[in-house]
Amino acid sequence: MNSVERNKKYNQYVESKKPNTKNFPTLIYAYLVGGFICMIGQGIQDLLMKIFPAMTLEVASAWMLIILIFIASFLTGIGLYDRIGEFAGGGSIVPITGFSNSITSSAMEFKKEGIIFGLCVKMFSVAGPVIVNGLAISVVVGLIYLFL
C-alpha cells in the first residue's frame, strides 16, 4: 500500500470515528440542551433567593454559576457530561458548564503525565485562551472607559 492510499484510508477511519456533531439535528439538540441548562440555572437562582431572602440578585447569580460549575465538574468526573456533549455539541459547550467541563476533562486526561506537569499545566489547554483573551478584552474596555 502506498502512502497516498494509506492516508486516504486513515482519513476515512478518522471520519467514521468522529463524534457526530455535524448534522442538522444537533442544532435542535444544542437549542434544547442549552436552554435546559439555563433553566436549571434560573431554578437554582430562584431557589437560593427563596431560601435566603436577604440575598441580592447579584450574589444569588454568582452562587448559581458556582453551583453549575460544581455540578458540571462532577458530571465530567463520573463521565456523564461528555455523553451529553456527544449529541448536544454547542449546547454543552457554550454554557458556563462547558467552561468547567473543559478544565476538568483536560485535567483528568493529562493526570497520567503527572500532577504538576500533566494535570496542572494541561487543565488550561482550553480555559487558558478563554481567560487570556477575556482579561485582554476587559483591559481594553477599561481603558476605553478611562479615556471617555
Place this chain on the structure above:
Amino acid sequence: MLLMYLKVFLVGGLICFLGQLLIIKTNLTSARILVLFVCIGAVVEAFGLYEPIVNFAGAGATVPITGFGRSLAKGAIEAVKEKGILGVLTGGITATSGGITAAVIFAYIFALIFSSKTKKY
C-alpha cells in the same frame, strides 16, 4: 413565573444554537467558540446592550459563556469608575474571580479523584 422560565429557555437556547451553528458552518474548535463568545459578550456589555438582555432573560443570559464576558467588561467599567487607572487591571478578574477559582479548584479535586475512562468512540 412560568413565562420567565420560557424566556430563559428561549434566549439561553438561542445563544447555544448560534454556537452550534458556528461549529457546523466553520469547523471552529470549542476553544475558539468559547473565546469568540466571551469577546462578543464583553463588547455587547461595553455598549450597554447586555443588561437589557439580562433583565429580560435572567439566567438565559448569564449562564452562557457570553455572561462571563459581560462580567469581565462590567467589572472593568465599575472598577475604572471607582479606582481610576488601577481599575483597568483589577476590574475584570475581580468580577470573575469566583467563577474562575471555582472551576479550577473543582477541576483539581475531581481530576485527583476520578481518572478519565477510555473513550468508546
